[in-house]
Amino acid sequence: MDYTLPDECRKYFRDPFGPLFPDIATAGSVFADCMIIAVGDVVTYNLVTAGILPDVAVIDGSTMREPCDHVVDLPVPEVGVSNPAGMLTGALIRAIEDAMNAGPCLIRVDGEEDLAVIPAVRAAPDGACVLYGQPGEGVVVITVDKNARDKADTLFRLFVAE
Template sequence: MLRLPDDLRGAFKEPLGPVYTDTERLLSKAEGQIIAVGDVVTYHLRTADRDPDVAVIDGKTKREAVGDEIRRVLSGDNPRIEVENPAATLSEELLAALREAVDSDEHTVVVVTEGEEDLATLPAILVAPVGSLVVYGQPDEGMVGVPVTPKAKTDARELMAQFEGDTDAAFETLGI
């Protein structure tokens, strides 16, 4: 549905919020739903006894398969929605799954079976209720906690609007 243009890749180098290395400190900032994007982030939240309301995982970290301990912690009986999301894209399947997972009353895991979840942070910010916290990994630095505010939503929408493809249809899929 949407593809990240090469000239926009640099916009994702800088974290969209504060970087945390201490999970408890990160969780002290959480007031509403927590949406985790990434296997290692989800692992850290779960081992701190806070199962994210929504987790988006793909079985990889830094393009390599996650280890057995992470895989074990990420397995479980939460409802799962499997999607495909090719690298450097946001597929319609992923966007619809995010919307469904955020709207669910159950802790839900969106599993990217083919492709990657790297760009799911922006649509997660857009579908999350104001007051939520979207958490994603910043490689070799820690976890980024993005408080979902009206400004964060505006910034995420402006970035997504620069993707190649049918952004209006993408926003419609997200219900925004």
């Protein structure tokens, strides 16, 4: 099943989902000992550049809807899925869920990966860290626990099933 975020609900996704840090180095102590799920090309690139291989990375080849200059190639299995802007497709949700159990994985999205944070938090085990970029501000680090999962569930309920 696919899910669409109604235009009037987009405002709920503008504020950071968790603590905001200026960069990967500053945030490093928060995610040092956890499973890392990276959502976004720039965050993934910055992790890899810092010598950190995320357990799961979700990228779409763009940043702020422009082609991304930072090429991400990870030495891990890769899965390709389609996910149009403003949506969460069943294929993306399943790929994220499968990756949580399968070990290191790069999910390459044809479309847009921005909303992948929601299924990533919902599927990640307690103690995992989901990282994503807040454009022009830094990196958000969500440590997955019941509260984070409840917030992700609340945001997911804003989507309309198709």
